[in-house]
Structures are given as structure tokens and as C-alpha cells.
Amino acid sequence: MTDTPQGALDELATHARRGFPQLLAARDRTEHDLDDLRRRLRGTPCDPASSVVMMGSWGRRERTTGSDDDYLVLVDGERPDDGAPAVEPQVSRLDGLLGMGEAKPGTQGIFGQQVFVGPMVRHIGLEEDGNANLTQRMLLLLESVPVVGREAYRRSLEQVVDGYLAGEAKDYRPPRFLLNDLIRYWRTICVDFAGKARADEQKWGMRNAKLRLNRKLLFAGGLIPVLHCHLHRRDEQRAFLLDALQAPPTDRLAHAFLRHDAIDEGVRALGAYDRWLGLLGDPEMRAHLNGLTRESAAGDPRFREVRRLAKEFEQGLLALLFETNLSPLAREFVLF
Template sequence: MPGAPLEQLAQASGRAFPHLTRARAQTTEGLIACRARLQALEHQADVSVVLMGSWGRAELTSGSDDDFMVLLAGAERAQVRPSVEQVQTVLDRAPGDQGIFGAPVASEQLIEKIGLERDNNSNLSRRMLLLLESVHATGAQVHQAVRAQLVDRYLDHSVKGFRPPRFLLNDVIRYWRTICVDFAGKEREGPHKWGLRNAKLRTSRKVLFAGGLLPVFECAWLEHAQMPAFLREQFDMSPTDRIAQAFLSHHAADPGGRALGAYDDFLGLLDQAAFREELEGVTRESSKRSDAFGEAARLGKELEQGLSALLFETSLYPLVREYGIF
């Protein structure tokens, strides 16, 4: 019985991933505890509490926040149970400012309002995080059903077999570019946590992007009818499993071991309070003097080199060339 793709990659590449493995175990344990606490709250049948970020990537470390959304199947309404405030009282590390998740998220908004002005940054971010890095804390069926509906929306009549679904491909790329542009926008607002945000852009954000991009390219080997089940299965896996599987499928186990090995090292460092605190305090001006930032940049570069090799120097390259830019 083969293990998860990450385990298979560890075996094939000779590179262990101790920090990712530990983070996965912590995520599993944390989910059990989290679910037990949340189940005490009154739940409407069409509501799911969905965890994102480190939880969704199965990369829980000591500094992770409890990023969550209250997901509502269907249209917006006034009374939603549990409320965002109720969930906040139960989770230990829920951000005080819920930002774009300060109100329940209606699936109709996510699924039916893709593109045009109504699809603002918040809607795009909510939709992509739900699709690419989320896990249910409660309401498993609601979470699964909404994600399946979202996949179906992307795989509409415009999609052809044996080529990547462009609608989804464009939205995944759009999201990544939005993150990068927003990083620059935030920097102009002030240097707060510049170093940590920059380090995450080089690492976990890239994992999020690649974990979305690769399954979309892999659709090029499938008939249209096979794509929904394939994508649902892919998005049920963590992003690092999706990436590990792609490295294995395209006979690039060694580069895959080094790429995810670098990410594993980063995760291990991020789990150390001193490293995280140093990164949080780094600004663009002080970054050249920061060992922590230098190390994060180096590891981010190794991750990027591996992902670029996978995309541009394996059998994926013709697909990237054909569909990745235009």
C-alpha cells in the first residue's frame, strides 16, 4: 500500500521531510481537538466552518493562526449559525481582525460571481483559498459540495478535453499575480511584517500557487468528463502532496526532493519563535543584514528552482509553453 505522495517522494529522492511530516501530524491532532470544540456550537445544516492557511496545507506549526471562514451553501442571509463571533470564541488562535472572513461567505457569491467588477479581491481570495488550501472543521458535506460545485463551474461548456481548463487556469494565475501585486501595495502602506510576508511569498504562497497550477495542467491528459473527479481528488490532497505527485509523475524525483526539502527546512525554521520574530521585524532596508531573511530567501530560491525545473524541463514544458502565458 503506497503512502501519501510526499512519503513516496521521500522514498524516491532519499530526502526526508521531517518538519512537513510533523506539521501534518499536528494538523491532524489539532483538527480532532478543533472539531470537538466547534461541534458544541449550534450548526445550521447548510453551514460549514472551514479552516484555511496552514490548516488547509496541513502545515500547522507553533506560530500558525486559526484562519477560518464560515461557509454558507447558497445565497446570503442574515442569520447564520454558528456566527463568525461564536467561532472566534472557540478557536484559540483566531485572528482578532477577521479581515475578508469577518462575515459568513455564501457559496453563491463565490461560484456565480467569477470575473467582472463584482469579483473583487476579497471574493477572489475567498474562492481560491476554499479551492486550493482549505479543510473542513465542521460541515464536511457542505464543504465538499461547495468545492465540487466550484470545480463544476470552472469546467463549464467552454472546456475541451485533453487541454487544461483555461477558465480555471487563468483564475489560478490571476490569484497568484494578485497576491504578488498586493504585496507591493501593502509595502507602500508601511513596513509592518514585511520580512515575514516576503518570506511567505517566496515559500508557502508559491506552494499554494504551484499546488493549484499543476493539477490544472495535468487535466491535459484527460477527457472533459474525467476532469471533475480528478480535480476534486487533487484538491482533497494537501498542496505539497499535489506537488510531490507531479514531481514523481514527471520523473523528477531528485529535483522534487530538493525543492520540497528546502520548503521542509523553511517550515522547521518558521516553527522556531526566534526565527519567526526576526522575520517579522525585518524591513526591506534591514533585510540584507538579517540571517533569518537570508536563509528564507535561499530556501525560497531552491523551492522555486525545483518548481521551475518541473514546469520547464519535464514533459510539462509543452503545456506550459502552449497555455501558461497566453
């Protein structure tokens, strides 16, 4: 095994009887749509410090029918003073250019924003590190892909990684500052889900399914590279993380299953996730899940199938973390 996860999903798929047809088709679809999006944005004014970054299913390379167009205009630097020239591209310029169908950015104030990397990094863990700042920073690390301004995007990503490692990294140890913030983000996702469910049960079925599968994939896909920092000296960890986090989360997980001789567990886990992605790409299934409340989901046969796939996925992840040679590391750094 190489130290880079790029291409690991294809390798693991050779060990699966049916492969991972939904995941690989979604990856091809995403790459095609990214190329189309880059053509759409060609000629859009863009400052050298700016990048247009797609997140969510774009960043995971998992676009299906009905996927949202979650994006940020990411600016490498500080927010300009009042009266300074506007930073390009302005979000208003992207209206109509980022729409692939009817999908729009999420409505929680996270996406469709111009975000400056300086405050994103400077406020890590402080009072100003609100839900939006934490979410934007974590999604930049875990599931993002640039369509405009690749060099500015790379500099921004480097600043975030440096913000976590500066003064914290140790030889052959996972960086605890990054690890703890990653765990904080996962717990924030869980708490936010419960809060939204209490306030409004609309779309409970879809939100619950994504929490069990897509969000858990996101967390695990970040956790594994952070734990794998124990294989590197502190002066190697920056380059290792930057390389690993550029691969889709499914590649990161597939690489870990292969590396830790848990191929059967990996095939079952990502096979379950593959089947979920097929369900997610079915418009009728999406509409059905969006219409389920907590009460109606309890006896719903299609939601029971989603729960079964989620359990199979979770069991594979647990086996990777606690039944391979990752176990001592996971027990020391994840549990306490």
C-alpha cells in the same frame, strides 16, 4: 503512479536522505489539532447548508508554532433576505472555540466571516469579484479543510469547480477559465504584497519570505492539477480536480515530481521547503523576520538563508514545469 496525489509526500520522502521531517511532523500536528478542534465544536448549532472551514496552514497541513486560525463559515446557497432567520453557526458563536493559543484570523477582512457560495461563484471575473471574493474562492479550492459540515463543504467545493468548468472544459486540455483565474490570483498576491510594503514596511521580512515560499507553494499546488487536466476527457475533469484538490499542496507537488521523473528536483525543492518550515516553527526566527524591514533584510544573514531556500524551491518548480514532459504544456498555457 496512481492518479491521486494522496500520500505522495511520504513516497517522495523515501528518496530523500533526511526525509522531510518538518513537513511530516507539521502534518501530524495539524491532524491532531483538527481532531481537537472538531471536539471543541461538537454541539455548536450548525445548519445543514453550513460548514466551518479552516484555511491557511490548516488547509496546507503545515501548522507550526504561531500559525493563524484562518477560517470561514461557508454556506451552500445565497445570502438570506433581511429578516430571515440567522444562518448557523454565527461567527460570534465561534469566539473562544477556534483559538488554539493566541492565534486569530487575519485582519484583512477575508477570514472570520460568514460567506455564501452563490455570490462567490456567480461573480467570477465580474465587477463584483473583488479581492475578498477572489481570495475566499481560491483558498477554498487550494488550501481548505472542513471541521464541521463536511457534506455542505463538499457541495460548496463542487459548485466552485462546476462554476469554472461549465461550458469551458475541453477534452485533454487544461480548463483555461480556471487556469487564468488561478494565475490572476497569484499575480494579485504579488501586487498586494507590493502595495502593503509601500504602505507599511512592518513585517516586511516575514511577508516576503511567505511570498517566496508558502504563497508560491499554494500557486504551484493549484497549477499542477489544472495542467494535469490535459490527461482527461472533459467529463472526467470534474472528478479529477475534486479529488486532487482535497490533497495537501505538498502532496500534489510531490506527486507531480514523481510522475514526471523529476525525483531529484522534487527532493531538493521540498527539502528546501521542509527546512523553511523548521525555521517558521521557531518563535525566535518568526520574531526576527517580523522585525525586518526591506532595508534591514538586505544584509541580514538569517534572511539570506531564507532567500537561499526560496531560490532552491523555485528552481525545483521551474525544473518540473520547463525541464520535464510538462514543458510543452506549461509553455503553451502558462506563458501566454
